[in-house]
Amino acid sequence: MEKIMILEDDPKIAGYLHTFIEKYSYAVLTVDNFENPMDSFHWFQPDLVLLDINLPSFDGFYWCRQIRLESVCPVIFISARTGEMDQVMALENGGDDFITKPFHPDVVMAKIRSQLRRAYGEYALGHQERILQKDGLKLFPERLELRFGTDVTPLTKKEANIIESLMGRHPRVAGREDLLEKLWDDQTYVDENTLNVNITRVRKKFQELGITGAVETVRGAGYRLCVTWNGVEGS
Template sequence: MNTIMIVEDDLKIAELLGTHIKKYGYESVIIQKFENLLDSFQKVQPVVVLLDVNLPNYDGYYWCQQIRTVSTCPIIFISARSDEMDIIRALENGGDDYIIKPFHYEVVMSKIRSQLRRATGEYALKISERIVKKNGLFLFPERMELRLKDKQAFLTKKETDLLEILLTKSPLLVKREVLLEQLWDNYEYVNENTLNVNINRVRKKLQDLGIENAIETVRGAGHRLHVTWTKDENE
């Protein structure tokens, strides 16, 4: 049974979410003790986490980081915070999506199904191991790992999908609409800044590997990946 873990300190909202989720054939587990949330996660082993930002002791950003140390399970933030920086912070700390309260339950279910398709369902990668490479840069989609020479970087699922698209098309421009459609099934619900956040996160990880100015943004059109890096003098 696919289990959705609900981390929400408003018990009424959590119970309403749980009831709605069960109508669609999923199991739900509502967390009511937040001191050892990572232990609860490892015990439940959910397929998706619905995570509030405002929690006792430590906030949702902290717990998202902790979950990311042990799992790539999709994490959808659900919060009353609607400021753009809150959304950016959620995504930069490892979240896959963000829903602003008040919300429609159908939107929540749509996003859950979308994440499951990406992670384990019809859109999940079926091949056991693949390598996408260009100019010495190696992407291992199943491992969500990026390598250049002796350096490596670990990616989130969304970062991996985004980079795979850009690598496969490089040096061609990929339209913004194409990226949105391929990364999110129901992209009309996606905040317009969400793609920009993921672009910047991938750009930073490429920079950490030594690839400067890797992703070119063409205003009003899309994005293009350039894989160029400076070789060491001894190479």
Template sequence: MTAILIVEDDAKLAELLEGYLEKYGYQAEVADNFNDVMAIFERIEPQLVLLDVNLPKFDGYYWCRQIRKTSVCPILFISARSEQMDQVMALEHGADDYITKPFNYDVVMAKIRSQLRRAYGEYAQAGGERIHEQSGLTLYPERMEATYEGREVSLSKKEAVLLEALMKQYPKVVNRDSLLEKLWDDESFVDENTLNVNVTRVRKKLKDLGIENGIETVRGEGYRLPTDWKGAR
């Protein structure tokens, strides 16, 4: 049975979500200790997490980052915060979707089913672990790690998706619209500035590996890995 972890400090709402999920055949678990959400996550090993932003002690962004260190399971934020920046922060910290309160339970269920299909079902990547290599750079997108000449860096989910798109198309230019589609898929909110932010972050991660100028900007088109990859160090 598919396990879903609910991290929500509104006890009434958490109870309603739990009942709704169980009605549709899911195993719903409600977090009862907001000081150590990771302990609950590791015990339950859920296939999906519903995560509030406003939580005691540490907020949802913090717990999202902690989960992303060990898992790529879908994370859906559920929050009363409706500002665009809150949605941007959630996505950049590794979330897969952002649902604002009050919400329609049928919409929540549809989004849960969509994320589960994408992660484990008919839309999931078939076969073993994906590995991409280019001139000494190795990317493990599912681990959210990259290595180069003995060095290793951790990546956020969005950084891994961005770098994978560039490596798969090397040496071609990947246009901005294509990258935005890969990064945010069917999300309702898209801000091109967030693409710039993620490109900057990936450049920094590549620099940490010893690769200078690791992503080339092609004005008016998009981005690509430089053709003189080995020399760009």
């Protein structure tokens, strides 16, 4: 079941969209935490986001940029703003489409279906999904998910990039410089400690799956994926 997240501060519009979209067998989450809706995004891992521009604290342009730091899921702006510059700003900040209020619900559904087809369905480029596997561990880079057995944990884009590098280099060491380059492109603006922080987060993700000691520190070189899960050596 595909998941739709609604980020709209007008409760009547949000409730109307929620009810209408749910009738078409989508899982729907209406966000009410406007201080940090990324918490809901991380938990729900939506396939598509409906996003208003006028929101408390930070506007929709800001939250779209935050989503784009971690995900390429479709984002459709829904706004009462009708100016051409608002639509340009929506697209320039990472949006995929723009719907003006008032709207017809059938148009919203048509645009949702269109974006889902383009991103994941029959019109998607390279429709076959990439999956990296290592001894029962599965990484889904496009979904930003890590699986081990029946357990699943969501990832940020940076966490997924680190794990992809570790799995791709195994049993060799993934160098610190290589990881920094993959994550940030330009190492000039990166504090060396930032990588340490992200490695710590990656280790916690493995621990959430019941895997301890998954990332080995190789002094003076970098990090290596350890394929000994719970004391049992992987084949």
